[in-house]
Amino acid sequence: MDFAFDARTEELRAKLLAFMDAYVYPAEAVAEEQRAELSSPWDTPAVVEELKAEARRQGLWNLFLPDSTYGAGLTNLQYAPLAEITGRSPQLAPTALNCAAPDTGNMEVLAQFGDDAQKKQWLEPLLAGEIRSAFAMTEPDVASSDATNITTLIERDGDDYVITGRKWYISGAMNPDCRIFIVMGKTDPDGADIRRQQSMVLVPRDTPGVTVKRAMRVFGYEDHYHGGHAEVVFDRVRVPASNLIGEEGGGFAIAQARLGPGRIHHCMRLIGMAERAIELMCRRAVAREAFGKALAQQGVVHNWIADARVAVEQLRLLVLKTAWMMDTVGNRGAHTEIQAIKIATPRTVVDIIDRAIQLQGAGGVSQDFPLAELYAGARTLMIADGPDEVHQRSLARRELKRYV
Known part of the structure; x- marks a missing residue:
């Protein structure tokens, strides 16, 4: 496995990072202000539609779908660092790029198993971000x-x-x-x-x-x-x-085909959530004083930040390995790795966000910072797409087979 990003990934990373800085992060506060004025809490703030239009104009659209007939034609390995970036603003960025669950999984199902009429009626408007x-x-x-x-x-x-x-x-x-x-x-x-x-x-x-x-x-x-x-x-x-x-009786197999990519996409974005938490932790540490010195000078804070950085680097390598295996040996061949990242990533990111909340103090549990909502999202992913214990059971049984 080559650890360097290829030229296309580097190009898209640069465009996406610029898009996040210029459009997505500034839109976070705007979206909240607009939401307060909507007639229904479920309506979409106008700024979200503006983000979608700009992302599509820049070619940052449907990046998740490896089928080049319908999507960007990226491999899992190419998409991983891009999904990580969107995870830094999970409420806005995936939607802006038309890469948000559950639509991503549903589009994958329709692209892989749908017939021509189903693709025409439902896949095409989903790909266009119209529904x-x-x-x-x-x-x-x-x-x-x-x-x-x-x-x-x-x-x-x-x-x-x-x-x-x-x-x-x-x-x-x-x-x-x-x-x-x-x-x-x-x-x-x-x-x-x-x-x-x-x-x-x-x-x-x-x-x-x-x-x-x-x-x-x-x-x-x-x-x-x-x-x-x-x-x-x-x-x-x-x-x-x-x-x-598909066919009668094929639902379980379709669900498994849908959940494999979904699990790794969640893990990719979780790494971005962890990076956002580390950034907020470090900014707070250098900006605040307690007991006569900056939080950044407190030994326990050093430990939290160092442990978070080590954990994120470990997770990223495991997720990239899993993406590479899915590309080279298929989802079934990468089954163990998919389960490993599904177990390791949410629980580790929950711990990192928890430390960031602790460092932030009261602000960390408030609506003024994204940490509380990031925590809720990460903690939920210890249940979604199969709870940790199910994946642990399956992975352990596969491991034990080698010795029985």
Whole structure:
């Protein structure tokens, strides 16, 4: 593995860093001011649309999608340092570049598994940033860490499918621009192979029977920029059979294909969040005095900063190795590494942000600094896309097989 960035990555990094300085960081405060004046908390501040237009003008658009027919055609290794930069402003930058979850994963699913009609109707407007989407898998009544547990039914009725079930923490569903759900449910609940019971179907938001009941908070945050996280009820929702993605029984495999890139993208952005926390920690340390000397002269502060720098460098190398392996041996070949970064990155970044909050004092838990919201986002990723314990179980079992 070559540790140097190639010419295209360097070019895009330079453009993106300049874009962040000139547009994104100044827009953070503007977006908050505009949000306070919106008629609905889920509407998009005007400055976000301005950022999207500028990013597209500069060619900083759909960088996440390796398929050059639809996206930038970057490898995971090329995209990793770019996603890290966007993680420094996770509420604005990914959306500005049309690289925000859950749309990224949904676009990947449609690009890889959708038919021509599905791509025309849903993928193209998503790629253009004209609409948003949601991925409906998690359910409140079962342990969704085991995806075979889901109880939502997708029943064939003539030329239609009828969907009945209840989902929650469906990211993006509160956004008024969310027009389409990818819903995972069971088409063969009694099938012998528990990983062939599930399928995925496309459900337009305005379909009769779809009810977005409420917004789910995350540590008290409504996560407006992410499009919120909703509880959604599907009450005998009827869609054409042509809305099936792929084949019946293929839902579990599609979910795994979707989650691999999603997990590494989260880890890439988490490193950027850690870098932002370290920057804020250092700025605070040199600007504040306590007990007669600058915080930067306190030994414990030295330890926090040094430990944070070492941890970030370790994580970055592991994430880059994982990206390189995904590019060279595929997602299945990089399964162990993907699980390793999913375990290590959120918990380490949570610790770094926690130290930054401690150093910031009262300001660290306030709305005047991004640290509290960064903490909530990082801590949530110890659960999202599979909780740590599930990945630890799987990774350990694979490791033990070598000795049995």
